[in-house]
Amino acid sequence: MTATVPGVASPTDSVTARSTASAGANSAAALLTDLQRLGPLARKQLCRTTGLSFTTVTRMCASLIEIGVLAELEPRPSERTGPGRAGRPEIPLDFAAGGRLLVGVHIRPWSTTCTVFDLTAAELSHAEYVHPAGASPGELLAAGVAMTADVLSTVDISRTLGIGVSIGGLVDHDRRVSVESPMLGWREVDLGAAFDPLGLAVHVDSSVRCLALDQLWRRGSQVGDTSLTLFVSEIVGAAIIVDRRLRRGPGASAGNILHFPVHDGPGTVCSCGRRNCLSAVVSNPALYDQALAVGAAPPDTQWHTPVYKYQDNPVMAALRRRRAGWLGEAAGTLIELLNPDTTVIAGHLGTQDDIDHMFAVARSRCSTTLGARPTSVLHREAGADVWDRASVSLVLDDYLRHPARYEPALA
Ligand SMILES: [Zn+2]
Structure with missing residues (x-):
């Protein structure tokens, strides 16, 4: 240099x-x-x-x-100024409201959403593209880019800092490629190149990393400078922030916990060929398969149904509690390794009893590390409305670190 x-x-x-x-x-x-x-x-x-x-x-x-x-x-x-002084x-x-704009795009299995925010976190424009059945990755991506172009046509693009794109699974931030998104069935999809024609800086990363950055930069956030975020949904993932820097590591691998071993798992065979990998045992589709196997869920329900419904079904409750224990073990092991200021376990995990059980198992696994800080482990539901905001944090993170790259007047 x-x-x-x-x-x-x-x-x-x-x-x-x-x-x-x-x-x-x-x-x-x-x-x-x-x-x-x-x-x-x-x-x-x-x-x-x-x-x-x-x-x-x-x-x-x-x-x-x-x-x-x-x-x-x-x-x-x-x-x-102080009493008696006319300061x-x-x-x-x-x-400034509307002063600079950021675009968040989130690609989920059933739809792609796009929202424009300003730096006050106000939402200025939003759209959703529902994925038609049977469309190829190229078709879905092209339609998502076209939707984003439509959204951008409603705002002042000269004030727009960039586009953050998030997707579940493994993502290589540097290459801006979705390496593997199991629920979409995507492999090596170049998201950066797809959005580049819109003429803005494009940042790409996994949903869980974006969620972690969102927690880091959200005003008034309770999450410390070093944090661990675990997200459980269609698959499981983790994001590590050390001293306010997201740890990505070479390639896409930091935070890849898909194939962590679960020592007392039910023997489920993972896509990697081994048994009892974390994602194959604790993801919501895995929970659904476990419910199907014991006849606790009808076969035509969707994979997330066992989490949202059947709250009073004792068989489902037992399955969810077992899953909460496995999650707690995995979280506790990671907390022991990293000793973060804050751990956030995000996703629809069941009832409050399930969540409390997960916390109890995690804390017992790493009681020495947590010591007097048991409340440093939090749960966040992370519903559908958080993801575009999380995507935007990719742009915000880069802007806050390198404002002169975006503002020529500061260079
Ligand atoms: Zn595996």
């Missing part, structure tokens, strides 16, 4: 200019990150949270207001 260019006699000036620009970009990143996590904040508060000087904060805020990223809010009367009210700053 810093190699000398032959023929350039004195690179010192350009190096100095570059490092000044880099310092400015880092300051902008720190300021925008703290606003996202803690905002709205006044300039003096930003000095405290970022450690930047008042001069730098003031200058940076002026630039960000001028280019439409930030806006000044109404002064807070409570922010006036100036502090003016909180926040992201």
Whole structure:
């Protein structure tokens, strides 16, 4: 990156200019990150949270207001200086409504959805494409891209930072490829290339990683800087964030727990050929198969029915409780390994009793690691409405780390 260019006699000036620009970009990143996590904040508060000087904060805020990223809010009367002193009210700053836009696309087995948000997390436009039966990956993808183009035609694209695309299964973020999405039956589908013609930056990752980033960046989030997210639905997946950085590892593999062994599983054969792999035992389709095998569910129900219905059926309750125990064992093992600040186990997992049982098993597995922090393990339902917002966090994560790549005025 810093190699000398032959023929350039004195690179010192350009190096100095570059490092000044880099310092400015880092300051902008720190300021925008703290606003996202803690905002709205006044300039003096930003000095405290970022450690930047008042001069730098003031200058940076002026630039960000001028280019439409930030806006000044109404002064807070409570922010006036101490009693008996007629100080100036502090003016909180926040992201400007509609100032910058982000597009989230989520591809699930039965539909593709697209939502545009601004940096205040307000939803500006939304559409859903229901997948017709028998369509090929290429047809589904082309229709999803066309729908996204329609949604983009309703907003100001010059203010749009990029598109985040999420899909279940294994995803290679760097290649922007869905490596394997078992429920869609997709393998090596190039999502990045499909969305590139829309003319925006395209980021692609797995649903669970997007969920983890959403939890990291959501304002007021209870999730710490180092977190483990487990998601259980059609398949199972995990996402690891260390010191506010998503751990992806080489290729698509970090967080791939599909084939973790379940030591007391029912002997189910996995697609990999082995028995008792985690996904083959605890996913919702696996639970449905277990219900079918003992006649606890009629054969024409969908795979998720045993989770949503039959709450009072004792056979189903026993199956769900057994599944909760397996999940708790897997979660406890991962918590023991990573010792995260927060663990989120997400998905429709059954009744509160099932969830409590899962927590109890997880905590007993890693009681030394958790110690006095048993409440650092949380459950999140993660219903259908979270996924476009989760997809957008891919763009937000990149924007907050590298704002100058998106805002030429900051470079
Ligand atoms: Zn397997």
